[in-house]
Amino acid sequence: MFSPEVLGPTVDLLADLVGDGRALEFAIGTGRVAIPLAERGVPVSGIELSAAMADRLAAKNRTNRIEVTIGDMTTARVEGLFRLVYLVWNSIGNLLTQDDQVACFANAAGHLEPGGCFLIEVGVPDLRRLPPGEQARVFSHAPGYVGYDRYTDLVAQQATSHHFLANDAGIAETKTPFRYVWPSELDLMARLAGLSLVERWADWDRSPFSGNSISHVSVWRKPEESV
Numbered sequence: 001m002f003s004p005e006v007l008g009p010t011v012d013l014l015a016d017l018v019g020d021g022r023a024l025e026f027a028i029g030t031g032r033v034a035i036p037l038a039e040r041g042v043p044v045s046g047i048e049l050s051a052a053m054a055d056r057l058a059a060k061n062r063t064n065r066i067e068v069t070i071g072d073m074t075t076a077r078v079e080g081l082f083r084l085v086y087l088v089w090n091s092i093g094n095l096l097t098q099d100d101q102v103a104c105f106a107n108a109a110g111h112l113e114p115g116g117c118f119l120i121e122v123g124v125p126d127l128r129r130l131p132p133g134e135q136a137r138v139f140s141h142a143p144g145y146v147g148y149d150r151y152t153d154l155v156a157q158q159a160t161s162h163h164f165l166a167n168d169a170g171i172a173e174t175k176t177p178f179r180y181v182w183p184s185e186l187d188l189m190a191r192l193a194g195l196s197l198v199e200r201w202a203d204w205d206r207s208p209f210s211g212n213s214i215s216h217v218s219v220w221r222k223p224e225e226s227v
Helices: 004-018 034-039 051-060 098-111 183-192
Strands: 023-026 044-048 067-070 082-087 112-123 136-142 145-153 158-167 170-179 196-201 215-221
Touching: 004 034, 004 082, 004 112, 023 034, 023 098, 034 044, 034 051, 044 051, 051 067, 082 098, 098 112, 098 183, 112 183, 183 196, 183 215
Parallel strands: 023 044, 023 082, 044 067, 082 112
Antiparallel strands: 112 215, 136 145, 145 158, 158 170, 196 215
């Protein structure tokens, strides 16, 4: 996630979208994306639920000051308007209800200047790859690590990621619940917020999105003000 091969295309695309405007990152975390974007000269602000993560960002970011508002990305407000609001790495799934995900889109739209864009990076649900009767799918297997998703409620679109990490101290498991969401559902949430789809790629390198894509980077735009 922190390698130049991953961050390079990510920051390139975000910088192109924001141009000479301001950017706002929802769930900014410790600044994995925001700091290199700010180093490009982009004014970046953020919203983060965890004060501890915001403190880690502040400790790393002593040259390009990034203002972080502590709060929920469904309701927290940041002063001013932005050319770009973005939400990366499946973070939309951290909102565990459809209502909260809809509210996130509305909050993003409320922060956008006319003509501004909201970008989300998120995986495509793996349900089509599950054999009949099975609930789980391994998404990563490497020395010392196994990760799998278990789909627990197909109606409410609830799932949990399980991460097993083995080292000299033994094996530890962490669990992360999430609400999976389909691209078409995100498009409807955008329409409810007054936004329209302008781009959808399979990855940050702008490769074409298709029915076989396992993730997508999607961009919705707020209309320009009528003259």
